[in-house]
Amino acid sequence: MKAIGYKTAGAVDAADFVEFETETPDIGSHDLLVEVRGVSVNPVDTKVRERAQPEDTPKILGFDAAGVVKQVGSAVSKFKVGDEVFYAGDLTRAGTNSALHVVDERIVGKKPVALDFAEAAGLPLTSITAWELLFESLQVKENEGEGDSILIIGGAGGVGSILIQLVKQLTKLSVIATASRPETVQWVQRMGADYVVDHRKPLADQIKELGLEPRYVAALTGTDGHFDAIIDLIKPRGHVAFIDDPENLDIKAGKLKALNFSWEFMFTRSMFQTDDMDQQHQLLNRIADLVDKGALVSTVTNNLGPISVETLIEAHRRQESARVIGKNVLSGFDPVSS
Known part of the structure; x- marks a missing residue:
């Protein structure tokens, strides 16, 4: 071949x-x-x-x-x-x-x-990553989250684009997505973001100006440069999930707010042949159904x-x-x- x-x-x-x-x-x-x-x-x-x-x-x-x-x-x-x-x-x-x-x-x-x-x-890869991050790493429940919000850092990328849609279609959370160029701002709004902030500017100040205090943060990119802001802006007892590879991550900074930190790596199940590998089969079928119903684009x-x-x-x-x-x-x- x-x-x-x-x-x-x-x-x-x-x-x-x-x-x-x-x-x-x-x-x-x-x-x-x-x-x-x-x-x-x-x-x-x-x-x-x-x-x-x-x-x-x-x-x-x-x-x-x-x-x-x-x-x-x-x-x-x-x-x-x-x-x-x-x-x-x-x-x-x-x-x-x-x-x-x-x-x-x-x-x-x-x-x-x-x-x-x-x-x-x-x-597939972006959908699995977004699904596992949202429902397993962050432990968000379907049809719940009324009055709370999630900050998605890097909303216009592959994972962010799917994650915004999953949050809007399957939960009641509000979505704050980051984007810095006119075309990426337009894209995340098309995906369903309720608010857009610029990740090239101080995030905490922008989110506080919106009057928001997200309970969840999806750190998809640039965590090294945004970690201090995440600690500042997130709600106490909130949850942060990472997919990138920060060089320096001092999670002790989250102790006073009693924050939860999680990693998402979609290859873990196949790499270690986990007992629940079948979860990826099931969630991909859910994704396919949502696409065919027009709920996901x-x-x-x-x-x-x-x-x-x-x-x-x-x-x-x-x-x-x-x-x-x-x-x-x-x-x-x-x-x-x-």
Whole structure:
């Protein structure tokens, strides 16, 4: 089968991306073999490319995917050959930038009918991250939160775009989202944000001017620069959840307010084969249903065309620009030629 990988860890221009032929992977008892029809690029792709040196063969990146099931393992019970699926993959296995891909059925959902494959591929990783952060890390309850609010730092990115929508559709919390450019302000408002503040200016002052004291903070990006403000502006006994990698995080600063701190990492379940891996299957099916009902909208802003060395490099460059709104996606390889 065809695949695209990189030969050298580091900057995108030095990574030496190549298209190559490799063996079709074998499947385990709980696995699906999926013909990949769409993929997307996430921050994790660029971080792995920068740090992980390939060994004997080019390293295949890619986590988000949507496609068609071609083969099922002996213990598979959730899917059958021909089903259309979407998922965010497993950090410990080969990536989705290939014609065929193997994935555990317990982290796979049914593809939304309303979206094509490329658009559907823009949803899984951000949706899982946003869902787990909101309902598991922050422990928000569906249909609750009247009178309270959540601050989402980095509202125009992939996770923020989904998180805003989930909060507005499934809870009663008000949403304060951060954005700094006219186009990102417009985007988060389109996603449903009730208030928008500029993360390039002091956050605590802006939120106090709104007369708000959020109970929850989703720190999606720039935590190092915003942590003092988070401690200042959050409600006592509030809860903060992080997805980024702050260099210095002195959580003792939250003691006087008795704050709760949590991490969200959507690969934890698949990486450690947790007993509740099936939760990602279930939540992806909820996401698909919400999309098909029109309650959630696609966050894809660019389809860069069929996957190739050139389009994949362009997707990595855009991801590293720190100016991505929503998600960039790619169509899969031509099934006939793959």
